[in-house]
Amino acid sequence: MMRSSRPPRAVSLRRFLLLWLLGGLWLVVACIAAFHLVVALIELARAQDARLVAALGASGQPGVGAVFERTGSLDGSRIAGDRMLEAFPWVASLPASGAPRLYVSQRGDVAVRAAAALREDATQSGGKVVVQAAEPMRARFAAWDRMPRQLLGWLAAAALGMSAVVVSAVAMTSRWLARARRALDAPQLDMALYDGPSELRPAMARMHELHQRQREWVEQQRRFLADASHQLRTPMSVLRTQLQSAMAGDVPAGEILPQMLHTVDRATDMANQLLSLSKLEQVKRAGRLQAVLLHAAAVDAVMELAPLIAAKRLDFALEGDEQLGATGDPLMLGELLRNLLANAIHHTPDGGRLGILVRAYAATVELVVWDGGPGVDDALRPRLFQAFSATKGGVGLGLSICRQIAEAMGASMEIYNRVDAGRVIGVDAVVRWSQAP
Known part of the structure; x- marks a missing residue:
C-alpha cells in the first residue's frame, strides 16, 4: 500500500484555537x-x-x-x-x-x-x-417549558460572555504572533525591544542567532572568495608572463620550465586547499561526527606523504596509544593531518627529524605533529592562522584550514616553538580535545 506523497495541509492556529476553545466551552x-x-x-x-x-x-x-x-x-x-x-x-x-x-x-x-x-x-x-x-x-x-427561562437563560449568557473572552484572547494571540513575524522579517532584531509572547522569546533569540551567524558566514565567504580570486590571479598572471617569455625566446627553456612548474604547483596547492575548505563547510553544516582512532588516521596520512619524507631523508617517528580516539570526521581529520605533516616536512631541513605523537592525560586527548624546523617568528605569530598569510614557500591557507577543521570537530589547535637550552629546535602543532570520548 503506497502512502500519499502530498504534504500535510497547513492548519490555521487562530481557527484551531477558536474551534477547540469555543467548541469545548x-x-x-x-x-x-x-x-x-x-x-x-x-x-x-x-x-x-x-x-x-x-x-x-x-x-x-x-x-x-x-x-x-x-x-x-x-x-x-x-x-x-x-x-x-x-x-x-x-x-x-x-x-x-x-x-x-x-x-x-x-x-x-x-x-x-x-x-x-x-x-x-x-x-x-x-x-x-x-x-x-x-x-x-x-x-x-x-x-x-421552564428550562429556557430558569437555567438555559443564565447558562447562555455566561457562555456568550466566556466566548467573547475566548475570541478576544485568540485575537490578542494572533496580534502577538504577527509581532513575532514582523520581528523575524526585520533586517536587525533587537531582542531587548521584543514585545511578543515570552514563550516565543527563546525561539526568537535562536532565530536571531541563526540569522546573525548566517550573515556573518556569508560575509566571511564573500571576503574569502575575493581574496581567493586575487591569490589565484597572481600565479596565473605569472604563468602567462613565463609562457610569453618562453615563446618569445627571451629565456632558455631549461631555465623557464622549472619556474613554470613551480608556479603550476603553487596554483594547484591553492586549488586543493580551497577544495578542502569547501569540504570543511559541508562537514560543519552536516554536523555528523563520530569516534575516530587517531593513530590509524596518522598512519594513513604518513603512508600518503611517505615519498616526500623519503625524498628529504627525514627520520620519522609515530608514537602513542593505538586505541586512543576522539570525536571527529575521518575525512577531515585526514585532511588536517596531511596539512600539518606536509607543513612539517616543508620546514624540516634535509636529514632532520619529525613525527606524530598521540597522547592523553586527565580528560584531554592531544594529537601533536612536531618537526625540527627553525620555528615560528614572533612577528608572524599574530597572523599565523589568518587566510592568505603565507610563510615562505606556502600559499597561506594550510594552517587556517587546519584550525577551522579542528574547531569543527570540537577541538582546538595551537602552534608552539619547541625550545631546548634557550634555543628553538622545532615546532609543535598541537590539536587538543578537551573531553575524551
Missing part, C-alpha cells in the same frame, strides 16, 4: 444544561407519582387533587368517576394491603400516568373496589 454548557434537565425531569416524575398516590386516599374514594379519577369493580366495570379513563387491567396483581401500583395508561388519545389500588367498598360490606387516579404524561416534562 459550548460542550460544557450543553452538558451542564442536560444534567440539570435530567435532574428536573426526575424530580417532576417523582412529584407526579407522589401526587397520584396521595390522590388515591385511604378511603374508598379518590382523594382531591387528581385530574382524572375512577372507581370500578373487580371485573373492570365503572362505578363512578371519569368515563374515558380505562379500567386497570391487572386487578389480580394489586396487593391486598391496598398499596398502590403505578402504571401508564390511556384516556382517549392522551397518555396518562396513573395509580391504582384496592380499597374497601363503602356501600358493600367486605367488598373490594379498584380506585384509580391519573394525570397527563406531559406534566412529567414540564421542565422543558
